[in-house]
Amino acid sequence: MINKDVISLSTKEFLGNLKNFFDKYFGDDAQKKIDLMEYLPEDKWLEIKKQGLLAPFLPAEYGGRTPSQKELLEVLRLAGHYGVPVTLRTGIEGALVIQPLTKYAKKELIEKVLPFIFEGEGGGLAITEPDSSGSAIAKEMLSYYEFLENGNIYIKAKKYWQGNSQSDFLLVAAKEKKGEKMEKSINLLFVPRKNIKFTPIKSEGLKAVRYAVNEIEGEIPAENLILLSEVPRKNLREFQDLFIRSRLQFIGMTHGIIENVHNNVTKYIRNKIDFIMHELHEIDSRRAVSKVLYDFVCKTVSPDKPVNDKLMEANIVKAVASEYAYEAARIAQKLMGAKGYESGHPISNIVLDIRPFTIFEGPNDMLFAEVFDQFSKTSIEEKNNGITLNKGMTIYERFISDSRFVFENGKESLKAVSENIYNFINIYKLSDINPVKKVFAGKILSKLFVLGRIHNDAYTEKFLVREINKDILDFNY
Ligand SMILES: Cc1cc2nc3c(=O)[nH]c(=O)nc-3n(C[C@H](O)[C@H](O)[C@H](O)COP(=O)(O)OP(=O)(O)OC[C@H]3O[C@@H](n4cnc5c(N)ncnc54)[C@H](O)[C@@H]3O)c2cc1C
Structure with a gap:
């Protein structure tokens, strides 16, 4: 079903081979470039699948590659460089079909379904x-x-x-x-x-x-x-796990797309006036946040290990990544002036196609509200250690006690990073947050999650502090 030669290639060779096939059909110099604003020609797509596009999602026992989260995300990222639909089709067939199928179905059914994916339309x-x-x-x-x-x-x-x-x-x-x-x-x-x-x-x-x-x-x-x-009472948890994994892996798609935005905008910009450079910096700050989340998933997730302890993290990754990829695309479109409104321009295509990433796999407002819910409950690790939480805690007290949040110089250093944010999270108790404020509190926490993971990058730190301060204004409005 998959070209056997590609299974034994090193990751670098494997990705290089896929890149050649993407270039052939979607690259700028492709002879018969496929129009991604139309239905995808399934025969061409199948050709790329035969080159192992989905092999990182497929367990080795069914002909896939050795499990590697980094490689899996790199495939999604690479696909994102060629267009939103290219990476989304990869994500759907890999994360929403192959992964659940091979994890939960019986062997006979898996063997019956895989040919539809690798020899048909999936x-x-x-x-x-x-x-x-x-x-x-x-x-x-x-x-x-x-x-x-x-x-x-x-x-x-x-x-x-x-x-x-x-x-x-x-x-x-x-x-x-x-x-x-x-x-x-x-x-x-x-x-x-x-x-x-x-x-x-x-x-x-x-x-x-x-x-x-x-x-x-x-x-x-x-x-x-x-x-x-x-065990019937465990089904819903498994159903949730399916989303946790795909929301974590989502970053492969959005990071590829945000890089695509960056590459395109730098290619098409004609005027290097100061304000345009400022706006480019806005795109790059979002790309830097996305990279932090990308590295986080590469390091902490594995395709063959459970992810049930990462619901909060998955919601943060999905919501922040899609929000910033969408914003970066919109800034880029503005910088194109009239060209950005031309149907078929790479940037206008991206803006159109990236928007629903903020909707599917859980709309972002709901995910941010859930981030706050998960933050104010005991984590799986805490439950296992018999720790209970007091709802009378302030957000700061909870933040300090929650090991899912890290800070390079210790969480107390937040005060030095931003006194305003520090003061804000000291005012409110977990029990003070109503359903509307929850969404904004979730946004603040999601960005704090990233802020603590930034290393030696004063620009991105400053950007996130500004972003959190905007969320605080929304919270207090
Ligand atoms: C391009 C695209 C691709 C899709 N792909 C798939 C797919 O492959 N398979 C599939 O089954 N489905 C898919 N969907 C459907 C998608 O998953 C749902 O649209 C999504 O879950 C949101 O559900 P809804 O449309 O019913 O919106 P609703 O649930 O009605 O939400 C609408 C809005 O209400 C607000 N809201 C809702 N709940 C909350 C909350 N708890 N807290 C705060 N605000 C809230 C938010 O602002 C939200 O945007 C896709 C949708 C799109 C647009």
């Missing part, structure tokens, strides 16, 4: 429904399946906005129905194209990724069920 992950809120996924999900007397499964689901809709299959999230009762836990089902009626969604951008309303109904073999856990 598939997508179907979670969001038009009739329930996407951000309250687990509670409100309406899709269900039930076991039939003949041993098969009947599934009924209405999903929308799935990346890779209209391709060979969807992994559909649904609850089991027993009689009239819907279980709370969620599992995945492999549903082939023949059971899906799709109505394409006319998206503003990301046409190369193909979106649709997917109506799924019919009988499928029981072997198509992918149980997220044999």
Whole structure:
């Protein structure tokens, strides 16, 4: 399915080979450059997949490469240099399809599904429904399946906005129905194209990724069920794990895109007046924050190790990375003047395509609110050590006690970095924060998480202090 020669290459050679194929189809000098504002020609995409594009996501026992988080992120980053849809398709097929499939499905099903990915058009992950809120996924999900007397499964689901809709299959999230009762836990089902009626969604951008309303109904073999856990009460935790991993890996896509923005803006800028240089610096500061998050994920995550202890970190990575990639793209578009409004200009394409990164995999406002929730609860490590938290603590007291936040010279040094931020987090108790303030508190904490991880970079530190002060203004408004 994958060219065997690429599996034994060193990471450098492996990435170099992929780069040649990306250059061939998406590079500036490509002879027949693919228009990424249209559907992606599946035969060309398949050719790149055969060169191992998805091999870092695939366990070695199924023909993938030796697990390496750095290599996996480098593939997403490289793909981001060629366009938002290029990295998003890689992310969908790798993180939303191959990783859950190979982690949770039985061997026979994995072996049945992989050829669809490596010899066909692949598939997508179907979670969001038009009739329930996407951000309250687990509670409100309406899709269900039930076991039939003949041993098969009947599934009924209405999903929308799935990346890779209209391709060979969807992994559909649904609850089991027993009689009239819907279980709370969620599992995945492999549903082939023949059971899906799709109505394409006319998206503003990301046409190369193909979106649709997917109506799924019919009988499928029981072997198509992918149980997220044999123990029903653990299913929801596994379902959450799936998001934790993909939100952490998200940084590979956004970091590649923010670098793409930087490369393009420096290439097209004609006037080097002072204010333009100032705005370029704004883009670069966001790129520097993104790099901190990129390095954090490379160092602390591994494709073959659990990530269930990293919910707060995953929400920070996803929300900050997408917010800054979007902002950087918008600044770049402005700097292009009229050119930035031309349809098909690389920067205007990026601005159009990057916006939903702030929406999917959990809208950022919700994620920032959750960051505060996770910060004000005991972490898994604390729970294991029997530590409990007092809601009467100030944010500062909690910040000092939480080992997920680090500071180069000790967390007390925050006062020297910014007295204003230090004073602010000393005023409020965890119990003072209402649902609206939670979103801003989450933003402040997310940036503090990055601030403490900056080494010898006074510019980025200054940038983040300013950003946090803006969030404090919003909080106090
Ligand atoms: C381009 C694109 C690709 C997508 N890809 C997929 C895919 O591959 N598979 C899939 O299943 N789905 C996909 N989706 C769907 C996506 O995951 C959902 O749109 C997303 O989870 C948000 O759900 P919603 O649209 O129902 O918004 P809602 O949940 O209605 O949220 C709308 C807004 O309400 C606010 N809000 C909601 N909850 C909170 C909260 N708790 N705290 C503060 N504010 C809040 C936020 O401002 C949020 O932006 C995609 C969507 C897009 C646009």
